[in-house]
Amino acid sequence: MPSLTLPECGRYIPPPETKEDLEWADLAIVDLSKANTPEGRAELYPQLRDALRTHGFVYAVNHGYTQAQRDRIFDIADVPFADVPPDEKKTYTVDAEKVGYYAGYKPRQLWKLNTENNVLDQVEHYAINMKVEKRPHPQVLRPFLPELDAFARHNHFNILHPILRLIALSLELPEETLVEKHNLDRTGETSVRFMK
Structure with missing residues (x-):
């Protein structure tokens, strides 16, 4: 019988809004x-x-997610960044240029944003295949896989598919043209990506 309680994780505290005058x-x-x-x-x-x-x-x-559900996903999304030791992160790091897809970790400062001045990126991310069991995950993230699977499926059917229908209409194609090409069973390396 499945558990009625969700696994515990820390609360994600978002950073304060910037005071910088930035172009948005x-x-x-x-x-x-x-x-x-x-x-x-x-x-x-x-x-x-x-x-x-x-x-x-x-x-x-x-899009169909409540504020409580969004808060929970933000909490879970922080787990691979806050609760996985650096050595274990290396185990789940994939060289996207070699393998041709993003899965697992991408550490900060991997990409050169400006080769002239040697400016490196400041984005760390953890990507999970839409089929969440397709690849192994850090031990601490595994209890959350059922919730991540539900989140990925919700995004696929309730966000991606409606947007694909709108894109098809804008291209004067039948509405289901792009949806049929992004069937959950046919997706290759489509993923949910958490970025920090």
């Missing part, structure tokens, strides 16, 4: 609750198309 991309907001009807999709696809052409990114809202 004004991302379009896509309300995915409107993607459930043909009329809603007809309204959304030009917005999505224009946003992707302008910035390449959108901010999706009303």
